[in-house]
Amino acid sequence: MEEIFYSIDFPYTFKDGSMIINSDCMTVLPKIKDKSVDLIFADPPYNLGKDYGNDSDKWKNKNEYLSWCYAWVDECFRVLKDTGTVYIMNSTQNISYIDVYIREKYNVINNIVWYYDSSGVQSKHxxxxxxxxxxxxxxxAKCKYTFNGEDIMVEAKTGAVRRLIDYRKTPPQPYNSKKIPGNVWEFARVRYRMSEYEKHPSQKPEALLERIIKASSNAGDIVLDPFSGTFTASVVARRLGRKSIGIELSEDYYRIGLRRVLGLSEDKESDN
Known part of the structure; x- marks a missing residue:
């Protein structure tokens, strides 16, 4: 995997097709060669002041934050293959700006909603x-991209569950029992004491990443996560037979990656 980099002068550990990097993504991304990556999942800080332990979620104003976002978005599309796909998450406050930027320069395939129930305190106003x-x-829009619909089929809860017959077809036949998911996805948030839980303020569930990686990559493809956090994308990519590059600024979270992705002790020094 090192061959896709122009140079490697940052701390990283590599094992069996998985690379975890302890650095700023804007230091690493420019060193990746053009059109090298098959799938990118980007879940950056949202500029909401969450505590990642290093003041990395605070910008002076929205314009400064969005300028930073546009910079890494452009780098992601530069390293993406013509057949590749990018998934980008952000807050409801910021996503519309990023969406417009991508529509003007690239191509939006889908706008997806990750829905979850919340047991927390909700606003009264x-x-x-x-x-x-x-x-x-x-x-x-002219580029073909990977979409493995057959790999992410879900139960069709309408006619199939009720065993209804579609009489519009000749001869009449039962409705399909499986379908490709729509663009509203319901996955539980990662909660304390769940088996995948790590101490992180915005950990994403493995089930969410599994759907993305199955749908938009194939075995042996390279999956890049420039804001790895607890390295969930890398964990799932490894389990599904993909190669992965996870970039994380925090040394504490990098050490989680050593354990979760590579099965190494968190106190192990980088191999490089």
């Missing part, structure tokens, strides 16, 4: 937020 938006995009 407005409707509480129970979802996070996801943009699915590629380089151009």
């Amino acid at each position: 407005k409707f509480g937020s129970l979802y996070e938006p996801i943009i699915m995009a590629n380089k151009s």
Whole structure:
């Protein structure tokens, strides 16, 4: 995997097709060669002041934050193959700006809603937020991209469950029992004491990443996560037979990656 980099001068550990990197993504991304990556999942800080232990979620104003977002978005599309796909998450406050930027320069395939129930305290003065938006995009509307619909089929809860017959077909036949999911996805949030739980303020569930990686990559493809956090994308990619590159600024979270992805002790020094 090292061959896709122009140079490697940052701390990283590599094992069996999985690379975890302890650095700023804007230091690493420019060193990746053009059109090298098959799938990118980007879940950056949202500029909401969450505690990642290093003040990495605070910008002076929205314009400064969005300029930073546009910079890494452009780098992601540069390293993406023409047949590749990018999934980008952000807050409801920011996603519309990023969506417009991508539509003007690249191509938005889908706008996805990740819906979850919340047992937390909700606002008493407005409707509480129970979802996070996801943009699915590629380089151009003319580019073909991987979409393995058969690998992510879900139960069809209408006619198939009730065993209804579609009489519009000749001869009449039962409705399909499986279907490709729509663009509203319901996955539980990662909670304390769940087997996949790590101490992180915005950990994403493995089930969410499994759907993305199954749908938009094939075995042996390279999956890149420039804001790895607890390295869930890398964990799932490894389990599904993909190669992965996970970039994380925090040394504490990098050490989680050593354990979760590579099965190494968290106190192990980088191999490089």
